[in-house]
Amino acid sequence: MIKDSLPYLSVLPLEDLSIKRNSFSCTVKELEDYFHKYASQDVKKKLTKCFVLVENKQSKIIGYYTLSALSVPISDIPQEKRNKNIPYPNIPAVLIGRLAVDTNFQHQGYGKFLIADAIHKIKNTAIGAAILVVEAKNDNAVSFYQRLGFVEFKELIGNHRKLFYPLTTFIK
Template sequence: MTIGAGPAIEIFDAGRHDRSRFACGVDALDRYLRSQAGQDARRRVAAPFVLLEPPEPAILGFYTLANTSIRAAELPPAFVKKLPRYPILPATLLGRLAVDASRRGQGFGTLLLLDALRRYLRSETASLAVVVDAKDEAAVAFYEGHDFLRLPDQPRRLFKPMAEIAMLFDPTAS
């Protein structure tokens, strides 16, 4: 996805994208991008996407998407009562999302999140919701600021129903 002549978000390519300078300030996320993202992509366990400012190959931010499932018992009862009575439901895992510390506060986190939501909304794979596992309370606040809901018994696990994501991009969807 290219936004004007500015930043672009594309699938991660370990041979083309420079991840050596990326530093978001969270060691686990920095380490993931440098040493695990390429392996996850090759093994098809996660799809990493990177934010660039062409023509520079340096990564300004990234996120990963993967399929997952969620137990109906984990969801709020009011939400579950509208669903088929399956014990396990399909979902999308937004596994990681990080912005380089030098670019924080410029809206790139929201840009990455919206790209991830739009990308999965266009997918032909069934998904009830996008699920995130927030690293800390700052991450929880970020996702809650984008209308993600906490799971009742897991305060750092949040979700956003696909129906709400559809309405975000097309207010006439229902």
Template sequence: MDDRPHSLPIVVVDPDEHALLKATAECADVNLGNFIRCKVIEATETQLLERRLVNIPAEHWDRIERWFETPPRDIPALRRSSAIPPVPSPRPLTNDDNRYAFDCQREPLNRWFWDHAWQDQETDIARTHVAADPATGNIIGFASLSAAEIKREPPPSDGIEPQIWLTALPAVLLGRLAINQRYQGLGHARSLMRFALASAVSFSSNIGCFCMLTHPLDDQVRTFLRTFGFEEIPGDPAGGMAIRIIDLEHNGVGSPSTVRHNNAFNETAIL
């Protein structure tokens, strides 16, 4: 990775827009350049995390087909993850949860959890599962899951490419997973990830689902995902990552005990 600073294209704004940006930056007690930079990055991260439709250029779709047909992989680290101590039983987010006391030290994740998680829950856009400290009720961490799709873009025209039979793959999106800073470094992220993966397997037993996909924001997150067997989505220009349901099942995620745990959970919150 090139760590050198990079410049961005110049953005032209009218006088009223400039005055608004300047006034807002002053209210935030930061200079205008840093204010714009932070807001652009925040908006970009939010847009990426909510990317439920992954379009793969037609010229790279053969890579998706090969990925689809690849036999299940052995992922030793994923098998070992079954020994991770469970996080306090994840449950559906409720409107009574004190979301505003949560701070994972990443502003886009915080703001979504504070301002949008409950709205998405009520409107069935995404399901957010939380783990709470049994002693205090504080939110330890959360994971949001929703439906997604990997799609060939553009789709083949009728009668033009009859050999193409696979044009889209259903998926579960792990939109966000975050741990409260007070509970970081204790293995809760790995435990909550294991729960999210098992939920995807449980979901796939009732409705067709090829993989769980997600969009890492940085190399640290990407490395964390690789320990669970996630790999780059072939041909995705945005660098999304995914793990196939067949690989999760092959490595013991969704074993009978795990399925029983998640079915009990799903009685109260359908993914």
């Protein structure tokens, strides 16, 4: 369980990872393949930042997430979720494009830990962001995010269901 491993956990930028990436395995193959083959290219191209949760005692990769900048039309946020009028057509956001926990470490609190880490990082950067957006690859992921307080966007955007988490008091 995560409680026992807390002293041995660290979150590293992918560039600083020394453990072999192909030791990471995930039930959702698309998320496993992305981490093995494509994440470092996207990081080099500055299309995303990728952060990796590592258990240092056993040198294991537990999970990862990616962060990219995003702009969201304010009209995508349900009216009842807006506390005050925001006088701009779009709001700044951060996208967690991918989030995955290794199959051997799922359902032990690490996914929640990664989301908390992402929110902490975003709140402490020099850039404003009103919401955190996630793309859910399946219904399980939607339930996971909803449990953490994410709200589904009104309509499907692209192929995946998307949800958001408010980072400002202007959005409930």
